[in-house]
Amino acid sequence: MTETGFSSLLKELTKGFLKENPILVIMLGLCATLACSTSATDALGMGLAFSFVMLGSNVVVASIRKLVPSQVRIPVFITVISTFVTIVDYTLKAYFPALSQSLGVFVPLIVVNCIVMGRAEAFSSKNTVMASLMDGIGMGVGFTFIITLIGAIREAIGNGSLFGHQVMPALYQPFVILILPPGAFLVIGFLMALHRKVMITFYKEDG
Amino acid sequence: MVSNDLNIFLIFLSAMMVNNILLIRFIALCSFFGVSNSIKTCVGMGMAVIFVMVMATGVSWPVYHFVLVPLDLVYLRTAAFILTIATFVQLEEMFIRRTFPPLYRAMGIYLPLIVVNCAVLAAAFLCIDYKLGFVKSMVYTVGVSCGYFVAIVMFAAIREVVDYAPVPRLFKGHPIAFITASLMSLAFLGFKGLFGL
Numbered sequence: 001m002t003e004t005g006f007s008s009l010l011k012e013l014t015k016g017f018l019k020e021n022p023i024l025v026i027m028l029g030l031c032a033t034l035a036c037s038t039s040a041t042d043a044l045g046m047g048l049a050f051s052f053v054m055l056g057s058n059v060v061v062a063s064i065r066k067l068v069p070s071q072v073r074i075p076v077f078i079t080v081i082s083t084f085v086t087i088v089d090y091t092l093k094a095y096f097p098a099l100s101q102s103l104g105v106f107v108p109l110i111v112v113n114c115i116v117m118g119r120a121e122a123f124s125s126k127n128t129v130m131a132s133l134m135d136g137i138g139m140g141v142g143f144t145f146i147i148t149l150i151g152a153i154r155e156a157i158g159n160g161s162l163f164g165h166q167v168m169p170a171l172y173q174p175f176v177i178l179i180l181p182p183g184a185f186l187v188i189g190f191l192m193a194l195h196r197k198v199m200i201t202f203y204k205e206d207g
Numbered sequence: 208m209v210s211n212d213l214n215i216f217l218i219f220l221s222a223m224m225v226n227n228i229l230l231i232r233f234i235a236l237c238s239f240f241g242v243s244n245s246i247k248t249c250v251g252m253g254m255a256v257i258f259v260m261v262m263a264t265g266v267s268w269p270v271y272h273f274v275l276v277p278l279d280l281v282y283l284r285t286a287a288f289i290l291t292i293a294t295f296v297q298l299e300e301m302f303i304r305r306t307f308p309p310l311y312r313a314m315g316i317y318l319p320l321i322v323v324n325c326a327v328l329a330a331a332f333l334c335i336d337y338k339l340g341f342v343k344s345m346v347y348t349v350g351v352s353c354g355y356f357v358a359i360v361m362f363a364a365i366r367e368v369v370d371y372a373p374v375p376r377l378f379k380g381h382p383i384a385f386i387t388a389s390l391m392s393l394a395f396l397g398f399k400g401l402f403g404l
Contacts, residue, residue: 189385
């Protein structure tokens with residue numbers, strides 16, 4: 001992973017999408033995924049907030065990786081991450097109060113979102129700033145994609161709407177269970193099985 | 208939701224069952240799916256979470272109300288809480304190792320893991336968000352952590368059985384675990400009607 005050629009940067013960017021998708025494959029950051037996906041709007045908001053923190057912390061951690069002694073790296077990483085989380089938290093409160101209200105405690109909880117910490121520890125503390133930037137974007141996009149997909153499925157079936165607009169015919173009886181907590185587990189269970197099917201079919205990987 | 212005028216018993220029940228932290232509020236799921244392979248590990252993990260969570264709220268509540276609020280530093284709470292909790296868990300670990308070796312052997316290896324367990328931080332935040340007093344915060348935290356214990360041990364018990372069930376190939380492992388969790392969550396949703404909270 002030390003080469004810095006264009007193709008390897010592209011690989012860092014795209015791996016978060018399917019092959020190393022943070023939610024479906026690495027199985028981290030589940031709390032926010034399940035809790036903030038009752039509607040597509042909330043899910044997209046959470047995805048973007050998360051991507052910003054991921055990107056910021058990855059770049060900062062990668063640029064200070066040679067200055068930080070390895071014994072104190074975890075507290076330093078946590079401080080870096082919590083700085084970005086505070087920025088996001090207060091920005092949301094100031095400009096998107098409704099979104100901030102519905103995401104609630106999960107915005108400050110991005111700080112203990114294991115993906116951010118995990119990538120800081122496993123990737124950006126060992127790689128160049130550029131590679132970490134790509135990794136951050138890839139992970140952010142992969143996370144945002146899946147969480148928005150889950151949000152859209154749950155909102156469409158459970159409420160008959162998408163991003164707040166009615167999409168189902170007026171006679172449609174919504175399956176409310178999908179926007180209740182059990183629906184979140186159900187949707188992600190089926191998505192994981194689907195992801196496995198895709199991996200087996202297209203990548204010849206036995207999951 | 209929890210509010211300050213509920214009595215202490217209701218706060219406890221609401222935190223433990225109605226708003227179960229794992230199945231209804233979706234906090235700390237990484238450990239829920241990560242370590243729930245055997246009942247034995249889960250009992251150790253659950254005990255350690257109860258212990259750390261109660262201690263963490265016991266420390267972070269005074270930090271917030273006696274340090275951050277008077278100094279007008281509320282915006283630092285995310286950083287302040289996580290550093291306080293991380294430091295405190297380290298101290299606890301050393302203290303337990305010295306004074307209660309059997310207890311350390313039972314839950315020692317889980318203590319460092321719990322620092323990054325969102326449940327601990329979440330309980331500390333929620334006590335502040337709900338504007339609970341100190342005693343009620345402690346009761347709430349005990350309720351939340353007992354809820355964690357109950358849910359993770361039950362989940363592990365079910366998973367041990369599911370391992371032997373004929374599950375379709377695509378659903379083996381994690382997908383079926385999520386569907387199991389979905390059914391458990393459905394059952395916990397029933398408590399909502401029971402207590403009318």
